[in-house]
Amino acid sequence: MSEILNEVVQQEEDTQKGKFLTFLVGKEEYGIEIKYVTEIIGGIQAITEVPEVPEYVKGIINLRGKIIPVMDVNLRFKKEARDYNDRTCIIVIDIDELSVGLIVDNVAEVISISDADIVPPPDARAGFHNRYIKGIGKIGNEVKLILDCQRLLSTENLEDLKYIN
Template identity: 65%
Template sequence: MAQEEYQEHGGGEGDGQKDKYLSFCLGDEAYGMEIRYVTEIIGLQPITEVPELPDYIKGIMNLRGKIIPVMDVRLRFRKPFREYNDRTCVIVIDIGDISIGLIVDSVSEVLDIPSQDIVPPPDLHRNGNRFIKGIGKTGKEVKLLLDCGKLIHEDELDSLEGIVHS
């Protein structure tokens, strides 16, 4: 998706973000995240590995002079690694005081999903569900809506902030 199209749909600005979700894919599965977390969408950049981070944190990258950690969402969800290609994107999000790059297979579009079209995820008592805030119904499809705040544990956030701010 072009940066202009993202900004036209309210990316990074004010009140027009209510009920707006950026949709992306991991394999055949469709996900969404609230647009208010998203600061930008970029192509894959060079990533510098940092020792002793969880496997799903691929390292850090320099984004216009700002150092941000980069997470492979596939690995975070315990899916098999997939080679990056020309459709692979990095979604830069802000969680609290830190920006994080999320590597996804592809970005689709910005969708309006009114709250009445979102249902809670099934309570399966499995760890994989902790990242899912709800299930959005869009036409005949469903999107698994992420809880961006739960992608990183508190202790991991502390260590990432230490790396970024050192």
């Protein structure tokens, strides 16, 4: 029984491997591994603000009875706040039993990038500052920045900020 289950999971992982959901934040195009994505909510619904959290945590939303926090990826990357419009989306990702909604400017597409086409990001000395990028994927002439979801959600980080605030 468990063997069959493992197989199914294995297969699922196989079919998801190398697939990325790409989206726009500002002018850059980012990608996250599709296995983390549980759903995409088009448009911005009512967000309930929560006090005492960093600015990039916009608050909480009701996702079919489940309350999940949402963060603005723009602000997370310390970029200027942008107004939300009808193309703005919330990508809900699920990591280690933690569900979080990511507010992005636009969802582009699902693409495959083979491991060979993913290179590590240039290090900080080369003037590269975004510590949430874990790799750079190449599709023809285009480049997608691949996000490190774990780091994006790291709560210790959030705790730190809370103390500073």
